[in-house]
Amino acid sequence: MPSAPSQTISARPPLGRGRPRPTTARQPVLGLPASLLLHGMAIASIFLVFNSSFAPPQESHAVPVELVTLARQTNVEAAAPPPDQPVKPDLAPLPAPPMPEIKAEPAPDIQPPKFEIRKEKPPDTRQDISNLLNQLTRPEKPAKSNAPAATQSAGPATAMTSTLIDAFLSQIRNCWSPIAGAPNPADQIVSFDLRLNPDGTVAALTLLEASRTPYGSAAAQAGSRAIYQCQPYRLPPERYKDWREINPLRFDPRRMMQQ
């Protein structure tokens, strides 16, 4: 793939001519639907996965705490008098009062992942969408929704890619502190779709997969903490197009737990 930015600059026509750009026009046209698609899927996945894993905590949760006390009277004489133990004859659990003031709170339960289109989004969106529409309605375009080739490609497993992966891993490794100890360690595997800004900060983070157990939820939190804590990521700026999206970013603690 040719280097897009340099071509954009060299191919830009003189101001005022209004000519469509010849070589880079396709680039944003393909990029936009893909971007919209991914964002659409990401939003859908948030509602499907994130929503339940990170559901707002139950807030009307009162726990009976007045149950167990030591009796004052015992037929065994204590050597030291018990320090003023509360005697609580009422063993009924406390009613569960609502917590309205907390429910009404505007504080966010989970920050909606940031889905602003990145700064380098193609200009003249409307025209691009029209172009796109034209393209999409062409009869030769396959319109099957279950086409198999639609999954995210991991990219060619070249040495270049593995260098990038190593560079990313060397950073996130220091920030990731998985919680050990789930009975089924596979419950602690989680994966994310991570979008990065050119400066290496997190643009958007979407949870793709986590087990529907307390361990899965805790593991998702641990992964998210690692991702945010480690930013900005130091990766070669000239290869931004290769690392702007890391998907799937998978955390698997099983090997660590065996040690």
Place this chain on the structure above:
Amino acid sequence: MKKLLLALSLIALLAPALPAAAAIAVDVTQGNIQPLPIAIPDFLPAGNDGGNAARIAQVVRDDLGRSGIFRPLDPKSFVDHIANINTAPNFANWRVINAQGLVTGEVAQMPDGRLRVAFRLWDVYGQSQMDGQQFFTQPQNWRRVAHMVSDAIYERVTGEKGYFDTRIVFISETGPAQNRVKKLAVMDEDGANPIFLTKGDYMVLTPRFNPTAQMIAYMSYINGKPRVYLFDLETGKQERLGDFPNMTFSPRFSPDGNRVALTLENNGNSDIYVMDLRSRAVTRLTSDPAIDTAPSWSPDGRQIVFESDRGGTQQIYVMNVDGSGQHRISFGAGRNGTPVWSPRGDLIAFTKQDGGKFDIGVMRPDGSGERMISTGSHDEGPTWAPNGRVLMFTRQGRGAEQAQIWEVDVFGRNERHVASPGSASDPAWSPLIQ
């Protein structure tokens, strides 16, 4: 606008057919296990809180710090203070001190005299609330509420139930080595509120909680004869368990609390029996001429692990609860005893005696995966936290040094001394208090 919507809907329809942007896939399999830095400012007192707001926050800091999974930050390092727990905190001010978690809380005295304790747990980097709960209680129970807050935070972060709102029954030892006075005692998991249950005029050993933490079974030499007794914490009543002619010891409640497995000695031969606490019917499970003792139930109540020297040395065996299917599971070095089944069912903890050393280890119920987790030279008698992640045990000092209670997690990390009044041994962890 219509055109745009149409285009978008078409895109949505055709979306799966479009090639997606190239993304790299990354598998993270190595991390850096570190305690989670967490900021826990003093809770906010709303009205007259009786000083509980600061005290509760301190207990939460102590609980979480002791777990080894959290690292509570020094409040002196805070650059922000919480003025209202019902608004989102300024996360940037907590990132400055590298806090990854933040706990805000409030303590208020209700008109009916009860205490209302509310807290929120925040993900500082994700800028979101992870948990928010409130508790109501009598003011004298402020410590328990603090432990419940700790348990809730622990559970949200680890996915495991906490263990802070629990108690430990143990044997308190005082006096010179030749004339040791042993008293039955209980304390909170953090060592607070220690209470002696017996006076120490007769020897007591191997106390065990029942599943409601209301009753303790133990062995005592009342009248000079070693027998198993039950102590009811609610009423303070004590009773002898069963009317056996000979020595009974090593009691352990079944997971449903309705039965007790124990060892009965008869002419030098010890075997394991089960007594139904309702009918008082007794069933014999082993009839081997060797010493069979130290029974412990699987959490489903279907199996019992015990120790026996029937093979020549003391080793660990498992049988069904009707006594059938007895088979040896420990084949490692040395002698292995005092097995205790984890409340989670996945592991059995035990004491290994090898080369003059006593150490705590764990293995799977089929005997595989044996690993040692304590580092002392005389550690014995493990007991599980109700979440199956942490163990306490007795560490005997060298020479005349006093016995102490220690704890360690199931991976052998975070080994630490448990505060107790004086010398203490034979701990047994209660279930989560209900």
